[in-house]
Amino acid sequence: xxxxxxxxxxxxxxxxxxxxxxxxxxxxxxxxxxxxxxxxxxxxxxxxxxxxxxxxxxxxxxxxxxxxxxxxxxxxxxxxxxxxxxxxxxxxxxxxxxxxxxxxxxxxxxxxxxxxxxxxxxxxxxxxxxxxxxxxxxxxxxxxxxxxxxxxxxxxxxxxxxxxxxxxxxxxxxxxxxxxxxxxxxxxxxxxxxxxxxxxxxxxxxxxxxxxxxxxxx
Numbered sequence: 001x002x003x004x005x006x007x008x009x010x011x012x013x014x015x016x017x018x019x020x021x022x023x024x025x026x027x028x029x030x031x032x033x034x035x036x037x038x039x040x041x042x043x044x045x046x047x048x049x050x051x052x053x054x055x056x057x058x059x060x061x062x063x064x065x066x067x068x069x070x071x072x073x074x075x076x077x078x079x080x081x082x083x084x085x086x087x088x089x090x091x092x093x094x095x096x097x098x099x100x101x102x103x104x105x106x107x108x109x110x111x112x113x114x115x116x117x118x119x120x121x122x123x124x125x126x127x128x129x130x131x132x133x134x135x136x137x138x139x140x141x142x143x144x145x146x147x148x149x150x151x152x153x154x155x156x157x158x159x160x161x162x163x164x165x166x167x168x169x170x171x172x173x174x175x176x177x178x179x180x181x182x183x184x185x186x187x188x189x190x191x192x193x194x195x196x197x198x199x200x201x202x203x204x205x206x207x208x209x210x211x212x213x214x215x216x217x218x
Contacts, residue, residue, distance in 0.1 A: 009110040012080050014039065014049050015058060018069055019077035029066040078137035083109040085130045085137075086120050092131060093211040094124070094153070094169060101131075123214075125156020150217045155210030157191040163215035165189055165198075170212050178209070189215050 007015070017038045021030040036046040054061040058073035069077055087105035091097040097104065112120070121127075130136055157163055165187050170178060178184075183198060190197040195204055205213075 007076065011049070011053060011058075012076070012110055013106075014046075014053060015069070015073055015077035016080045016084070018059065018067065019074070019081055022069060022074075029062055029068055031066040035066070080109055082137040083112060083117055086117065086124060086127070087112075088131050089124050089127055090120060093208075096169070096171075096212070122150060123152065125152050127156075148217050151214050152217065153211045154189060154191055154196060154205070154213045154215050155207060157189075157215060157217070159192050160190060161217055162188055162190050163217045165213060165215045167214035168212070169214070170209065174209055174212070178213070183213075188218075 014035070017035060018030050021034060021038065022028075032043050032046050032050065035050075036043045039046060050059060050061050050067045053059040053073065054067070057070055058076060059067045059069055061067050084105050087108050088101050091101045091104055128136060151166060152163070154163070154165075165183070165185050168175075168178060168185060181201075181203065183203075187198050195202050197203075
């Protein structure tokens with residue numbers, strides 16, 4: 001199987017767009033004109049790229065009709081879509097990026113490797129849903145066991161698993177709220193039944209705070 005790193009950014013974009021079209025109509029051939037519109041290029045350019053991907057065994061080209069992903073092409077395309085999904089969650093829920101999340105995640109998805117992807121998924125608490133509520137592709141995803149030493153958003157801490165607050169990525173009103181509550185780096189925290197136990201106190205936090213306060217399991 002070809003490595004994802006061997007594909008050009010443009011080839012990856014074509015695979016991702018075919019994957020998205022398959023998602024809408026899984027039993028249908030993706031028409032060349034439809035794909036050209038999705039890529040904002042001419043049908044002739046699209047046909048040339050489909051033929052290139054077909055030579056690499058990533059799509060099946062049906063002349064004058066369109067194309068389908070092969071099993072290998074589906075694997076690559078799903079992986080690209082998965083990286084995009086994880087990056088969008090990072091940008092919105094962790095960093096609080098105010099720009100165009102779709103555009104930025106699209107730029108980033110082509111340059112990260114498997115190790116970065118794995119660490120990112122761990123940081124995000126192994127999410128199952130995209131920002132739009134659709135499922136994140138699970139291609140080659142291994143069953144996950146949360147061990148000690150993992151840095152996670154407190155929102156995603158396993159129930160009754162103790163952790164130490166290590167990073168607070170907040171500003172403005174949220175920072176004042178955290179400070180007023182006496183919450184700071186180094187404190188032990190336990191998440192259970194949508195409540196957080198810190199010292200002798202019990203708290204409930206918004207999802208925004210829950211994703212921007214990170215704690216390391218112990």
